[in-house]
Every structure is written in structure tokens, then in C-alpha cells.
Amino acid sequence: MNSQSEENYLKAVYHLSGETGKAVSTNSIAEVICTKASSVTDMLRKLAKKGLINYIKYQGVTLTDKGRNTAVDIVRRHRLWEVFLVEKLGFKWDEVHDIAEDLEHIESEILVTRLDEFLGFPKTDPHGDPIPDKNGKVKVAELVKTSIMKVGQSGVISGVSEHSSVFLQYLDKAGLTLGSKIKIKEILEYDGSVLLILNDKKDITISREAAKSILIAL
Amino acid sequence: MNSQSEENYLKAVYHLSGETGKAVSTNSIAEVICTKASSVTDMLRKLAKKGLINYIKYQGVTLTDKGRNTAVDIVRRHRLWEVFLVEKLGFKWDEVHDIAEDLEHIESEILVTRLDEFLGFPKTDPHGDPIPDKNGKVKVAELVKTSIMKVGQSGVISGVSEHSSVFLQYLDKAGLTLGSKIKIKEILEYDGSVLLILNDKKDITISREAAKSILIAL
DNA sequence: TAAAATTTTTAGACTTGTCTAAAAATTTTA
DNA sequence: TAAAATTTTTAGACAAGTCTAAAAATTTTA
Ligand SMILES: [Mn+2]
Ligand SMILES: [Mn+2]
Ligand SMILES: [Mn+2]
Ligand SMILES: [Mn+2]
Numbered sequence A, B: 001m002n003s004q005s006e007e008n009y010l011k012a013v014y015h016l017s018g019e020t021g022k023a024v025s026t027n028s029i030a031e032v033i034c035t036k037a038s039s040v041t042d043m044l045r046k047l048a049k050k051g052l053i054n055y056i057k058y059q060g061v062t063l064t065d066k067g068r069n070t071a072v073d074i075v076r077r078h079r080l081w082e083v084f085l086v087e088k089l090g091f092k093w094d095e096v097h098d099i100a101e102d103l104e105h106i107e108s109e110i111l112v113t114r115l116d117e118f119l120g121f122p123k124t125d126p127h128g129d130p131i132p133d134k135n136g137k138v139k140v141a142e143l144v145k146t147s148i149m150k151v152g153q154s155g156v157i158s159g160v161s162e163h164s165s166v167f168l169q170y171l172d173k174a175g176l177t178l179g180s181k182i183k184i185k186e187i188l189e190y191d192g193s194v195l196l197i198l199n200d201k202k203d204i205t206i207s208r209e210a211a212k213s214i215l216i217a218l
Numbered sequence C: 001t002a003a004a005a006t007t008t009t010t011a012g013a014c015t016t017g018t019c020t021a022a023a024a025a026t027t028t029t030a
Numbered sequence D: 001t002a003a004a005a006t007t008t009t010t011a012g013a014c015a016a017g018t019c020t021a022a023a024a025a026t027t028t029t030a
Helices: A004-017 A026-033 A037-049 A065-088 A097-103 A109-118 A165-174 A208-213 B004-017 B026-033 B037-049 B065-087 B097-103 B109-118 B165-174 B208-213
Strands: A053-055 A061-063 A154-160 A181-187 A194-198 A202-206 A214-217 B053-055 B061-063 B154-160 B181-187 B194-198 B202-206 B214-217
Touching: A004 A026, A004 A037, A004 A061, A004 A065, A026 A037, A037 A053, A037 A061, A061 A065, A065 A097, A065 A109, A154 A165, A165 A208, A208 A214, B004 B026, B004 B037, B004 B061, B004 B065, B026 B037, B037 B053, B037 B061, B061 B065, B065 B097, B065 B109, B154 B165, B165 B208, B208 B214
Parallel strands: none
Antiparallel strands: A053 A061, A154 A181, A154 A214, A181 A194, A194 A202, B053 B061, B154 B181, B154 B214, B181 B194, B194 B202
């Protein structure tokens, strides 16, 4: 139905347009797809003709309902495969993204349905991101960046807003895994570094940068 | 490394060249790939340049060692995914081929290694075909067509040489599943139909056509 | 073994997705 | 608010993979 390339563009628009569904610029798409703006323009025309996006020259794009449904389904596939890779095949959370990038394009509704069932209908992927259900409903958890927490506040690590291998491996090494409890002990005036207590027992200092990428359920 | 299309051509050559590795004609490849002879010629040139096949104009092709290794690896992936779909996701043996045709092209050695392990290192796929090992060794079972068996002979259904859905569903319906024991009771002079006893209890008559496609371990 | 039939290759074209370079539109800056 | 900077689109090209039509080679047939 849609080519792998078309799917990647739709997914990019979906991720860039955020929860509000704001218009997305040609350049921002080019950046996440790692391609040239001119290629993006070509593809936007094509997707508009297919009724998947609303496109007005020079004014960026938004997804149509049809486009959003398609995009959400790709995200669903991606995240289900990531769960499979971690839960069933024993991959680490920093190893699965690229493989899932390929697997998400396998076109078979029944495959996804059966996979979902096999995995026990997981609600989140290995990075804490929500898995859209069959009908395209996405349950967005209310998470906050560690960087906006106040001293004394505590919560549970429930997601990450950066997915690079280095970052995820750093978290592993520090013991900052999903589900860990943290409590803010101190925020350094000097550079915003955060000193926190992990699982009520270990003191850890993380940079302000890292704190911004660690998402907490209060 | 190799495109999906290139992989499909390599697999076609592999399957067509048989165990002896005999030369394969342009037309026969076109037929299994469902494409035109001219397209095949183009691709053969390309694969020859990559050192994957030996190609001399008008004389058909054979795989090089490198080409054979590549082809066997694709077959390995295909069959492992088929096992996954049947054993883990609950698909029937007649439903898995097309999905595996896509999954086999996912490029990740570690994925295949882990999948193999997850499945318990299966030796055969849901159709009884051998799964090549990591080093490209294929253990060919010594199976015979039911159609060449004599009255009184018995054996175990261990493979099929036709993989169409209709045929596989027909076998399911008749109870002729892999692992079933059969004994030849009678072969009709008139049209070669075979009357056999299934699992020592049930009489079944199959056409000579069907008998040719059911493979038996004696 | 020469004509006929078949197979294979060549020539030229088309689609998809990409690129570079340049033009046009928009936004920022001064 | 006009010039400068940036973003976006247009124009034209290219590689991969495919197709049709026609030419060339091979095989079959009589
Ligand atoms: Mn991912
Ligand atoms: Mn993820
Ligand atoms: Mn198959
Ligand atoms: Mn099979």
C-alpha cells in the first residue's frame, strides 16, 4: 500500500508534530529522515496526493486522519517488535531500535495482532513509550523531566526522551533503569547537576543534560 | 549489502539449481520471480559483477561459493521465521510463507542467531524442509515421493514438495500432517490413485498428483 | 540440416526515490 | 522596512529495477 519510504516520512511527521498536531517544516523532516529538503518536498506532494497529509507550499504539513492512523500503526508495529526483541530474544534496550526500524515495515495486520497477543498486550515498549492499541488510541502517560523536579520530590523512572545507544548504556551502567525509584536530594546551583537517591539506597549525580532526558512518573 | 531484489534472485537460482548445482536458465528464473526474461538478464549481469553468480551469455547461471552462502543464509532466515510464526504465533503451515518472504530480508546476523536460539535450534521448518545451520550446512533428509512407494511399504510423512495453500489445507483436512504414519494399501491401475492407511487406523485415497507431492521417510 | 520455434539479449523507456544547483518565498536583522 | 539570511521549491539529473518490442542466438523439428 505505502512504500517503506512513505511510511518513514509519515512517521517523521507524526513524531515531529507532537501531541498538538502542529504543522511540521520541510527542513525538520529532512533532518530526521537524513535526506535533502528537496527530496522531502517531492515526497510531501506525493503523500498529499494520497490524502495522507495536508500540505500547502511554504507552510509545512499536518497529518490527515488517514495519515495519522497510518503513522500510529507504524509506531505500534515498531514498539511491539521492540518488546519482542527485548522480552523474547534477550536484546538490551539500546540494541533494538535499528532492527525495529526494519521490522515495522512488514505488512501484515494479522502478524501484528498475533505478535501483540504473544507478548501479552504490552502497554509500553522497552523505553517506556506507549504502544498504540489496535484502534490507534495512544495513552500518553503524564511524565515529567527529572530536570524540573524540586529537592525532596520523588518518583519512578518511566521513560526516556533520548534513545541513543550511548545514553541508554550510560543509564544501564548507572543503574537508572525503568521502574527505579528516585528522590531528588540536591540540585547544584553551579551547573544544574542533580544529586539523587536511587531506590532509597544509592546516591548518584547526573548532569542537567541527562536529567532532561529522564522521564518520571510522580 | 544486497538488495531485497538481489536476494530474491539468488534464492531463485539456489532453489532452481538443485542439489547438483546445475545451470539455471533465464526463463526459469523469470517464472519463479514473476518477472520478464529481460529483467532477469539485467539482474544476472549485476549479480555476476558482484561475484555472486557465474554467468555466461545464453548459457544460464550457477552460484559462486559466495553466492551460495548468501542464498543459503536467506533460506535459513526464511525457514526460521516460518518456525517462529507457527510455533510461537500460532499460524498454520499454509499461512506463513508470504510473511516469511518479507521477514527473510531483515538484515541482522544477531537477530537470526537469537531467533534460532529462542526457537531451540530447530532442524526443519513447518513444511519439513531442513534449516541450514549458521555455517551454511544443509542436512538433506532422504525422502521419497509417496508415488514411488510399493504396496505394503510404510513410512512417515516428513515433507511436501508443493507449498501452495490449497494443497497444504487439503492435507490438513485429510489429516495428512507431518509425522503421520502411512502404509500403502493399494495403487489403482487405472489412474495411479493411492489407497493408504493413516496412523494404522484410517483409510484414505489420494490422487497420484498428491502422492507425488507428499514426501516420506521410510 | 535448413526452416521454424523458442530462448535470451539488447535497446529504449518508465517509475521511484534520491541528489545538486539555482530560483523563489519567507523570515530575521539591522 | 529594506537588505540579509534562511527556508522551501523548482529544474534537471541519476541509479535501481522493471517493462515492451525487436534483434540475436540457440534449440527443435521436419
Ligand atoms: Mn525505537
Ligand atoms: Mn522504543
Ligand atoms: Mn516458505
Ligand atoms: Mn517452508
